[in-house]
Amino acid sequence: MLDLTDEQRAFVSAVADFCRREAGTRQQRDALTNGGREAHSPELYRKLADLGWLGVSIPEEHGGAGGGMVDTCLFLETTARGLAPIGGFTTSIIVAGAYERFGSPEQRKTVLGGVAAGRIESIAMSEPEAGSDVASLACRAEARDGGFVINGQKTWCSNAHLADGILLVARTSGAPGEHAGMTMFQVPADAPGLRISGIDTMGGREVNDLYFTDCLLPADAVVGTVDQGWKQLMAGLNVERLILAAVMLGTAQRAFDDVLGYIKQRRQFGRPIGSFQVLRHRMADLATEIECTRLLVYRTAELVDRDPGTVLPRETSMVKLKATETARRVALDGMQMMGGYGYATEYDMERLVRSTIVSTVYGGTSEIQREIIGKTYGL
Structure with missing residues (x-):
């Protein structure tokens, strides 16, 4: 169990409620994303900006909430789990970190204040x-x-x-x-x-x-x-890898939630398929991997918040590797357990498979993360 403050728990609950209300159905998400062909909804993004949530980690002097990486990861995990189509946020918050560290006062005002207000950066x-x-x-x-x-x-x-x-x-x-x-x-x-x-x-x-x-x-x-x-660039690796890991943690949890609901309802041979040991044990393994990933994500985020100026090449490579590989495994196993329905565009699982497969490539491939981790041990 994560040791969150009451304020953080209320924040997660509010974000989750927003996602259920605004993007909780497939019909809503399709309407927001041109039938799933876009990863970002300007309409939904404006609503999040109006609520002040896009500035979760932006300093208060630039219109943000002044939160840390734990707060940012909570927002990213929750919106990813809720399938909120806000793909523009990840690059925006990564870029905002670079301007916060190295930008001129005018650049920080434009970019940091802009991100909090809904500006998108690449x-x-x-x-x-x-x-x-x-x-x-x-x-x-x-x-x-x-x-x-x-x-x-x-x-x-x-x-x-x-x-x-x-x-x-x-x-x-x-x-x-x-x-x-x-x-x-x-x-x-x-x-x-x-x-x-x-x-x-x-x-x-x-x-x-x-x-x-x-x-x-x-x-x-x-x-x-x-x-x-x-x-x-090296100074920004903590933020970039943690952001990508938090998104994939939420995506993995969503894939797990979806397949869990499916195998409880889908019946074959006279009983729910989730009652068969082979699926029950597979779900137990996936749940354990997700929880291990969650602990790693938030432990790393706490280390960054403790000393934002310290670069953590081992820990952040580990968290990016673990989160993306776990998300890919959960989505692929979810598709397998759902059978043909996991492959059909009628369900979200095929979309989750696509997004998790590419997560092991962008932001530094899994192979590169393993190389970095190995080098931190003198290998």
Whole structure:
């Protein structure tokens, strides 16, 4: 049992009630997401902004609630479990953390205050030849006429098509393969010279290619320090991995809830299929894995809240690995136990399978997380 305050318990209850009321049925969710083809509902997002919940971890001076990572994880787990279509929030809160740590006062005011009010942010880091190997990025920012000119391509940029702003990581010096020489930039989504092109995926419209052609940015678009983008990225790993883990924890719990309800009702051979030992034991294993994941998520969140400036490569890689792999297992086992109905679009399970499979890829693959964990043990 998590040791939550009364205020936190009331917050979780209120968020859960909101999800049931606003997105509790398949019909509601389809209406909010163009039949499931979109991962984000602007209508629902505005309501959450009006309630003040999008600013759960935004400092009070920028219009937020000033909460910590535990509070953020509670919100993410609960909305994911409630299938609230707010895909734009994850990248927004990740980007907000970068601006809180390194942004200028004006940048923090615009981005942090904007996120609390419903502004959506995206991050552009991956490239066609630079995925897990971030150091290979080649998109270049050339200092010119008192500003910077951006040329190059970014790919797999989540929510860029929804975004008001994009946090760009580009090379300002050095050559691909070097960690030194990267810089973060604040880019308006409608900046001249930037073209955003959607990538069709199993999950619908979620990710995008970004093409920069002589995109001119002013000098004050730099976020933090020129050539220090790699160190700044590393400082944000705690938040990024925990956010993704909390979302997948809620998704795993939803998949479990759905299949549990199904196997209690579905009858074969004269009795509910959940009464057969093979399914009963499988559900016991999944419940145990979910609870282990929950404890790891919130233990790691507590460590971050205790000392936000400390980077926790082992713990955050473990939590991202455990949460995404557990969610994938729960959804795939859920589909198996539901049989053909688990594969049918009539039910949510097939959608949960799609979202959990890709979770082991984005934000650092499971293989990369294992590499990081191994290195922390001197291997």
